[in-house]
Amino acid sequence: MSTRRDLRNHIHELYQENGASNALLQMLSQLIPESMQEELLQDEKQGCPEHYVDSLPRVNKNKIEDHETCSICCCRYKEDEYPLVVELPHCGHCFDLECVAVWLSKRTTCPLCRDDVLSHKPKVDVSQVEMEDDWGMYG
Amino acid sequence: MASLPKRIIKETERLVSDPVPGITAIPHEDNLRYFEVTIEGPEQSPYENGVFGLELFLPDDYPMEAPKVRFLTKIYHPNIDRLGRICLDVLKTNWSPALQIRTVLLSVQALLASPNPNDPLANDVAEDWLQHEDAAIAKAREWTKLYATRQ
Numbered sequence: 613m614s615t616r617r618d619l620r621n622h623i624h625e626l627y628q629e630n631g632a633s634n635a636l637l638q639m640l641s642q643l644i645p646e647s648m649q650e651e652l653l654q655d656e657k658q659g660c661p662e663h664y665v666d667s668l669p670r671v672n673k674n675k676i677e678d679h680e681t682c683s684i685c686c687c688r689y690k691e692d693e694y695p696l697v698v699e700l701p702h703c704g705h706c707f708d709l710e711c712v713a714v715w716l717s718k719r720t721t722c723p724l725c726r727d728d729v730l731s732h733k734p735k736v737d738v739s740q741v742e743m744e745d746d747w748g749m750y751g
Numbered sequence: 752m753a754s755l756p757k758r759i760i761k762e763t764e765r766l767v768s769d770p771v772p773g774i775t776a777i778p779h780e781d782n783l784r785y786f787e788v789t790i791e792g793p794e795q796s797p798y799e800n801g802v803f804g805l806e807l808f809l810p811d812d813y814p815m816e817a818p819k820v821r822f823l824t825k826i827y828h829p830n831i832d833r834l835g836r837i838c839l840d841v842l843k844t845n846w847s848p849a850l851q852i853r854t855v856l857l858s859v860q861a862l863l864a865s866p867n868p869n870d871p872l873a874n875d876v877a878e879d880w881l882q883h884e885d886a887a888i889a890k891a892r893e894w895t896k897l898y899a900t901r902q
Contacts, residue, residue: 616874683849684814686758714815715848723849 660716660730668698671706683724684711703727755783759809762852774856776807784809788820788856792899793864797891798826801899805835805859807852817846818855825898827891829868829877837862838872 626636676689676697684707689695696709705724715723720730763783766776773791778784788805792798804823810816820842822835830838841850841858871877880887 684758685756686761686851711848718815721847723847726845726847 658720659718660720662717664730665709665713665716668709668712669701670709671697671699680706682706682708682711684708684715700727700729702729702732756813758814759783766853771853771857774853774860776852776856784813786852790856790860790863792895793860796864797888798828798863798895798899801895802901803863803899807856809852814848814850817842817850818852820855820859825894827876827887827894828863829866829871829873829880830862832873836872838870 623636623640673695676695678690679688680690681688682697687708689697689708697706698709698712699706700712700722703722703725705722707723712723716729720728722729763778770776773793774789776786776788778786786807786809788807790803790805792801792803801824803826806821806823808819810819820837822831822837824835826835832838837859839858839862841847841855866880868877868880876887879890
């Protein structure tokens with residue numbers, strides 16, 4: 613079994629012979645198993661579905677303090693006459709919708725606390741819901 | 752080139768008006784996304800009394816993408832390789848758009864204070880660090896004196 617150091621020396625030799633040719637890069641890329649190559653590619657696409665971002669609760673303008681800033685663009689929300697601010701449902705951190713939407717299209721974590729926003733199942737309280745007796749009987 | 756986002760302007764202003772102790776970051780005249788950085792080696796680390804030069808570049812997607820940071824000064828550290836590339840979680844998988852240039856540079860400074868040979872980038876340095884820690888620290892100190900002395 614060749615050691616890591618041997619491998620490194622071999623690659624170094626190849627590099628010296630061929631310079632920055634594609635052959636070397638191609639050889640190196642073959643070292644990564646195909647399944648992992650896909651995983652790496654997919655990893656970059658992982659984000660929240662669009663409907664999740666669209667469904668984020670808006671923060672009412674009069675609940676926003678004058679000095680509060682969005683930690684992504686570092687600007688005061690109130691700089692905008694009609695600020696569009698959303699709150700992440702579980703951790704409660706707020707951001708400009710425009711800013712956090714870009715991030716959540718790539719990742720699923722809160723920028724401030726790294727909470728995985730998709731890891732929480734939406735809580736639907738069904739205890740108060742009574743099934744109607746004539747459910748589905750009438751059109 | 753697209754105009755500079757307000758956030759980058761704000762960060763730059765604050766880096767100048769309220770600098771982080773032991774760290775300087777000056778934007779390049781021709782390219783305001785490129786910073787010349789210096790970090791002082793933390794006290795009681797093998798890098799103490801050294802001043803390390805780095806370059807920091809804000810990619811087009813910043814802050815959705817982490818800044819690119821690289822050591823220009825030669826340094827003996829298990830998480831920094833010969834090309835100056837840094838193995839640091841916040842620069843890769845743990846990047847968040849709520850982090851800033853100053854917080855990233857503070858993390859780099861903290862990495863100098865606590866090298867982590869169990870998560871190496873420079874394999875030979877890390878092996879050295881794990882097997883002969885005293886000698887490795889002495890070498891890091893020597894390199895600091897040789898390459899990172901304030902001019």
